[in-house]
Amino acid sequence: MARLPPSSGPASPAPAPVACSPHGRFGPYGGRYVPETLVEPLEELTAAWLAARSDLAFQAELSDLLANYAGRPTPLYFARRWTQQAGGARVYLKREDLLHTGAHKINNCLGQALLARRMGKQRLIAETGAGQHGVATATVAALLGLECVVYMGREDMARQALNVARMRLLGAEVRGVAAGSQTLKDAINEAMRDWVTDCQRSHYLLGSALGPHPYPAMVREFHACIGREARAQILQAEGRLPAEVIACVGGGSNAIGIFSGFLADAGVRLTGVEAGGRGPQLGEHAARFAGGSPGVLQGTFSYILQDAAGQIAATHSVSAGLDYAAIGPEHAALRDEGRAEYVACGDADALAACRFLATTEGIIPALESAHAVAEARRRAPRHGADAAIIVNISGRGDKDMEILSRELGLGGAADSPVD
Amino acid sequence: MPSDSRAHSSSPAATPAAAGFAPFFARARAAGRPALIPYITAGDPTLEASRAIALALAEAGADIIELGIPFSDPVADGPVIQRASERALRQGVTLEHVLALAAEIRRRSPVGLLLFGYVNPFLRLGWGRFAQAAAAAGVQGVLATDLIPEEAAEYRQALAQRGLEPVFLAAPTSPDARLAAIAAASRGFLYAVSRTGVTGAREQVPPGARDLVARIRRHTTLPIALGFGLSTATQVEEVGRFADGAVVGTALVAAVHAAVQRDGPGAAAPAAAKFLRSLRG
Known part of the structure; x- marks a missing residue:
């Protein structure tokens, strides 16, 4: 199959416009519905991301990791x-x-982990449902030498036991969430609670195209x-x-x-x-x-x-x-x-x-x-x-x-x- | 309106919401103490018990009661209030039930009432309908935990139309520019979050809390209540030296729940009253 050169190289200094409004709206959807404590961390993240978009060194490092660590381009x-x-x-x-x-999740994890390091964060927080995002986060945490805590619903821990073991092998702490339905939603609640408590030191590495702007x-x-x-x-x-x-x-x-x-x-x-x-x-x-x-x-x-x-x-x-x-x-x-x-x-x-x-x-x-x-x-x-x-x-x-x-x-x- | 006497059980005001929260803070200030603002989760252990708890709190000296609306995904709350929310939801408690509860409390007491909840149940009812019902119930204001001023245009308009006061959170992480915007959007009072984190009792009033209140004061003359982590008379007294009100939630919810576990729902109101009196030193 055609293996193209790495898809985002240092050759594009002017990044494309972001997909949403400055306040994170896609039409009427999106926005930022969070307790006040999280607004400044989200602003800090937004600023770091926008700066990184036009930072050639950042893009070059990300491209290199995507190609040589993650295995892009995929066939x-x-x-x-x-x-x-x-x-x-x-x-x-x-x-x-x-x-x-084993999944696309690593693309986002590499990008966000580099951002976390750029912001001087020492710790990654993540939620996981199937365990794929948790594994990818634990992986990039190991790669960059960051602490890592992954929240996972207890029901999901039971049905994805191998991924729990993988995360632990990678050095992450997996915290089981017994609240509610014990699945992804409850894991996100718990990750947000951790972040709101430790936002100065930690980056919340959210694993999907969800959550408050800019995620x-x-x-x-x-x-x-x-x-x-x-x-x-x-x-x-x-x-x-x-x-x-x-x-x-x-x-x-x-x-x-x-x-x-x-x-x-x-x-x-x-x-x-x-x-x-x-x-x-x-x-x-x-x-x-x-x-x-x-x-x-x-x-x-x-x-x-x-x-x-x-x-x-x-x-x-x-x-x-x-x-x-x-x-x-x-x-x-x-x-x-x-x-x-x-x-x-x-x-x-x-x-x-x-x-x-x-x-x-x-x-x-x-x-x-x-x-x-x-x-x-x-x-x-x-x-x-x-x-x-x-x-x-x-x-x-x-x-x-x-x-x-x-x-x-x-x-x-x-x-x-x-x- | 400000009065030193704590004559809560005298004749209920005809239009309690009209004057907003100001009189409650004025009264506390005149008495040389912070306004006491207990939080309860409506429907924990039952709606009937919540009514009795609220009336007992008012009788015991609460100035304003935060009536928590249970929500399935309370991301700003620690485990104690999460469990209280779950207990209320298991009984099928809805926002409409809480509005009815507020109206019942209002019929029996002039105590200040603040509805405290997460945005989705409000949205589901619709801002207009919600504001109309909340005003009819006789509450003074609303705090939506996950609604920041930037996202709150419709909400503020709906509340203003009904003479209700939107209370916004100010956090230790909020820079001065945000504090100015939060102050400009708030009516009645501001709620200062004592520390980063979720609700839950702590031993100490965080050292940064006093700084935060001082920073907020540069942007507003509204009263400022401090919450998150307060549980004792000593802490309330300490908070009174720099803030206008003290919110106590988790410790009260835990005390009431323990009494209910031990002695049944009938024990809830006496336990709440006892806890509130303990805060008054």
């Missing part, structure tokens, strides 16, 4: 057997799963390399733009990363896939657009799952990384504008898609990414054979092997007796 792989079997569009996979630590715009930008690479790669491979780009959406960082490369290309359809969980009842899924309404959760105004009284609803998804009650504010704006479309895919379809990609292409996607694969299976045949689509494989499925083994019945004794 755009043509899924030959999938395409042959399914008919319709030629399916390409953007292989973020091949990055160091949604900043996280998007650290993942924009996905879209920039994918656009150049598909042009090289196909000589034309894709008909559609499909990505899963928890908070929405991998999706906004790849979408951002194609936003200006009006002919490219952008599709985000939320977690449909077990069904459409509130509490059984994490489909914010299908079942939610505008509101404020954890610092940002966007679509959220809530009850009639404005309490945040419980969520469910087989994939911990999509199991969250709010969607990143830029996605809400893209949906309002009609620029992107959002659909939901249930647990069972995601599990089946996981098996499909494993057996068809020899690639085991993360359960999060499997939601995008499932939707792409439905959509590819609707396109003509001359069209190409890109599916963002945001992470690899190693971390999900226990769940996959249980749900797909892969454990136990040998498949067939050996004589």
